[in-house]
Amino acid sequence: MRAYADNDYPADHKPDWKVISGLWPYLAEYRGRVVLALVFLVFAKLATVATPIALKYIIDYLDQNRGDELLLWIPVLLVVIYGALRFGSTLFGELRDAVFARVAERAMRRISLRIFRHLHQRELSFHLDRKTGGLARDIERGTNGISFLLRFTLFNIVPTLLEILMVAGILLVAFNVAYVVAILVSVVVYVAFSIKVTEWRTRFVREANARDNQSNSRAVDSLLNYETVKYFNNEAFEADLYDRDLEDWEQARLKNRLSLATLNAGQALIIGVALITIMAMAVQEVALGKITLGDFTMINAYLIQLFIPLNALGFVYREIRQALVNVERLFKLLGDNPVVVDKPDAPPLIVDNGKVCFDHVDFSYRQDRPILKDVSFTIPAGKTLAVVGASGAGKSTLARLLFRFFDVDNGSIRIDGQDLRDVTQDSLRAAIGVVPQDTVLFNDTLYRNLAYGRPGASEEEVHHAARLAHLETFIHSLPEGYETRVGERGLKLSGGEKQRVAIARVILKNPPLLILDEATSSLDSISEQAILGALREISRQRTTLVIAHRLSTIRDADAILVMDAGRIVEAGHHGELLARGGHYARLWEQQNCSEQSNADL
Known part of the structure; x- marks a missing residue:
């Protein structure tokens, strides 16, 4: 099976949201931490939503008692409560992140180990067809995508929706339904616009990633074949091919950035219109004496609190879609069973x-x-x-x-x-011990490459295998002896020296x-x-x-x-x-x- 071509997913491919459910096994190991993190999340949002209320009472007390003798302890107490709520919002947010950190990092570790083992279980034809640079990029983006989904789905999407519901409930109880309708309409329009434009620009993001894979694969392949490039004096040829790939990447990135600018401008326009509309309603009610100056301040604070994370919600949705595509590619790789199985x-x-x-x-x-x-x-x-x-x-x-x-x-x-x-x-x-025609070594010391035949072998056994393979004279001639590093794929050794290492490994494996x-x-x-x-x-x-x-x-x-x-x-x-x-x-x-x-x- 061909591995990870750039066109594995067409430009109009829609990510499978069911991918998120596939992350649960990686959360299940620390169920208690996940629940505790969610509790801290709720406390953080309660503190955040209560902060504008405290600010309202401070302003109302000061405004209503202007010119009168103030009871100083009341505004001081309200300020302390306001500060405590602000601190509590940050504290519970940090506690949430600290508790969840082990969950996310362990999930990254588990999935990375699983993909590593799976790749070693794949058949030889898979590895003969693969593009190492592109595959490495896909694995990196996939594991990072898992971390993003775990953190932002749980700690951005859910809290933002929770905050919108809380604020809508408070405004409905404290004021009138017009504010709730205006906010909900703004949120719906904002979300609909973000989703529509993000769907449109996803193809540019995917194209940029594909061109990134292509250029990276070209660079890795050329560097791995450094000597061949030199033999045929093809440095300029390789640079020209690489530059063509980079040109494609540049154009794809440009389209990506221009589409991002369109999205950001549209989101800013929707937020601006919403703020003008709702604040105009509040100003009118203050002028008519229907609400207090503290109420006006509270409404303004809620709008700022809502639209800041909502603005981030647009970014998060974009990134979640891309993370879903990256994780889907990773899970697709894991879902492709090896041809040769027990x-x-x-x-x-x-x-x-x-x-x-x-x-x-x-x-x-x-x-x-x-x-x-x-x-x-x-x-x-x-x-x-x-x-x-x-x-x-x-x-x-x-x-x-x-x-x-x-x-x-x-x-x-x-x-x-x-x-x-x-x-x-x-x-x-x-x-079975194999001495191949083309021996490829790890970019490590000569000793570790020899000991790879049997990692648990003693130092004397490794030296004995080197002697039988007629390597000791060569090794002792090296300034660093067994600790000499052999370079990428063993390029610092001659073909004959690499084959002797292969023979020594088999002797050690026995x-x-x-x-x-x-x-x-x-x-x-x-x-x-x-x-x-x-x-x-x-x-x-x-x-x-x-x-x-x-x-x-x-x-x-x-x-x-x-x-x-x-x-x-x-x-x-x-x-x-x-x-x-x-x-x-x-x-x-x-x-x-x-x-x-x-x-x-």
Whole structure:
């Protein structure tokens, strides 16, 4: 399945609001904290709504007793109450955030860990098709979107609606229905306008994100292939491609900002008209003596209190829509089940001898392009089987199927009589050590890359594996020794040095079965002979599948298979295959001629 293309969601895609319900499992771990946070939220809003009432009584007392002898303690008490309410509103709001912080951060942690594990469970084809930069951006935006939804849905939308209801109730009781109608009409018009315009501009936001993914993927891909760019002197070409992506991003961002300006201007106009209308009503009633100056101040304070969060509500709605899209993408990724899965209650693989059988195996990466056709062979326990053939013959596919990166289309693969599809992937892969043709290292120290073969290994065991892989002389020549950092993807090491690290890892892992996928392809002749000796030593008691390009490295194999166009065309020992004068003999002659030509040069 293709991963995260820019057009996974069309521009007119509407987010699924049911996504919010999917967040509940991440809140359920701290139900008590969620309830306590909601209690503090209500207290904060009660204090906020009561503040203008205290202000009204202060102003009314001072206005009505102007020129008379004041009882000083009354306004002082009212001021203290006013200050306490203001402080209480802030205090309960901060307590709410403090109590909920653990809930939100733990939810972020849980979802991040879940997506990390899920990505490692996905099949190889998913990771071959992915765009790392764009995928990383989507994961980042998705996890941030979850945090936003948790915080703002609970602590902005709900409090604002609660405050509107409280203020409407107070105005209805204290004054007349005209104020309530005016406020409610203003709120409805404001919300309707915000939703309509936000729906219109969402496509610009999504387009900006898509162009952001595209430019980021281009930058990451180019930097990961830094050496290739240098080899072909294509710095200017890469910069031009990146600038084209940035130009698309710039245009998308410009549309986004212009549409945002339209939304903000419209919201400001609605708020301005509402304030003028309601304040004009209040001024008229003050002039007629129907309400006091304190009432006028209270109405003004409520309008300010209402429209400030309501103004933020427009921003929050925009962000919630975008957060929903981001979280929906994340949940979509989590909802895409791996193609290769364990059967329910699958038992672990038990390796008694290590006999491997491929039985009439058919396989294709795509239905219109078969790779393996009716492949059958057996690797006896403790023996070494080499597979040779031209590029594209299907050699490396055998290794991928044995490691169960993919499941066969027809036939079966068995280890000691156990079908790989019937046992757990974890136990299968624990039993197989792989030395790949292209070794990619973590951007960490040499020691940690070596110890990755068995993270719990002792320092002496790691050093012993390095010695067997003929790495110690090289390591001791480095100023920082085992603590040398190898760089992104191990770029600070040569191909041969990286392959020795891969061999050391397998030695440290100490599995009963081995897959050597052209394990010496990056080594010079002297190093190759030394490593071959180490590989022969570690494979002596193990069942070993060798994918070979250099035929000279597999002369001593117990059996050799020759593949062509996905089929086994020859099988036998080295001398036997040479005597037949078939495919193997021709490959041997071609390589000898090539090596002789290189020697003459």
